[in-house]
Amino acid sequence: MANVGFVGLGDMGSRMVPHLLNAQHRVFVFDILRERMDAMTTLGAVAADSPAAVARKADVVVSAVMSADIPAAHLGPEGILAGMRAGAALAVVSTMTPASLQSIASAMPAGAHLVDAPLIGGVRYASEASLTVLLAGEGEAMALTEPILARFGKVARVGPLGSGVAYKLITNVVVMAAEAGLREALDLADILGCSYQTTLELLARGPMAAVVKRALDRDNPRPVRDSARDFDVLLAAGGEDNLPISAAGRRRLWDAANAATPPPVFVDLTSHSTALPRFRSGSSQKSRS
Template identity: 35%
Template structure:
């Protein structure tokens, strides 16, 4: 079993790290805020965590966080180390990470689809991109976390995650908006939801009303920004950012937020 360093013990990272430890991997973890290791072996710094590791996994919040933490451990990566970045940072930031790799270090971009429940159960969809040899080496680790989808060469996993999450987040905002408009049009919101759920938007309606997901609105807005500045995604991002009170709540909170704002505006 390869020795793993896992950096980032947030909502998703901690249950993922627990699964790797439960599978028997020698594991050292690190988090910006100490004290979240929950019995796992915790390092005092990123450099200490990765020293001697065969595989390094990063699960951090955004491109700035990954770049900052990478600057604190990259020099410690020995030839033969494999770095798996599972953060949602987009292909541009992933390319920047690859450009700073020490000689002989491989990189797989492997962001995930799924929330905290699937992370704990090992039921994430892992979108993996990289060189073939690196992907094959990463597979036994990634399969502990969920179903692995080989997306292609370097950056392809990061790119596909940006596409997929952009579509989901914007669609949830659209469903929230039309449900908020239903009452003004004399349509029962419950009836509107029932009809929408019976058609091609069924999955989006279910996500918009999920009670067991934990994907903060602020991170959803970040993911929309990674997809570029198109008019629809930009508008959806403005909707998410318009209500700071829901920033740390799950994406589904945007539905009630839109309803309240529409009622307040008469």
């Protein structure tokens, strides 16, 4: 079995590491939050004190940090690349821009391999090892990383380095529009004085059925803020002028993300806690049941 490094133990990473442990890999982990590492070491992982320390131990490193954390996790004296050695491989599964990937690629140590391998699917899919992994890179790099990435679900080889990032952003245009569109449909229900329950039941009978099912899944606790950040990445890559629907959707999801305390998760998009301000929970204006 391989020595595998894993950096980033948030909602997704914490559900992916157990699959590696169950496959008898030796897994070295790092996260900026100690309690996340402790949860993984309880399962059998080995904690490291930096991303570089993870990479020094690993044949394959999987990076699953949020897009804003990519520079700190990968670059600099304590970043992953500082610990990479010739023959080892790095798989970046984060949603990111082509520019972010290029910043990593240009700093890779000689002889080390890089793939971009973004994920399609949420927390439930990570728990069930049913993610789709969009694997991109040169042949040897993909051959090294695919057996590890296959532990998380189905691997789809999508082309040369950068193709995974590109196709992830392309698919996110539709996914993110559906998320914002669901919230806006319920906004209109509020404006017209209609029932959320009836609205969702009717949407679930048509082509939005999968979106509604996902939105109501309480076992898929994706923070709305993470969806809003994915919109930020999408628009950084494509430009607001070129993607006006995505630009409008981002504004609506950020409004929803900031609407409630504690921060709302995805299922809250179907409640009044993320409604337009005058219709939020506690308001005197309520929709008809």
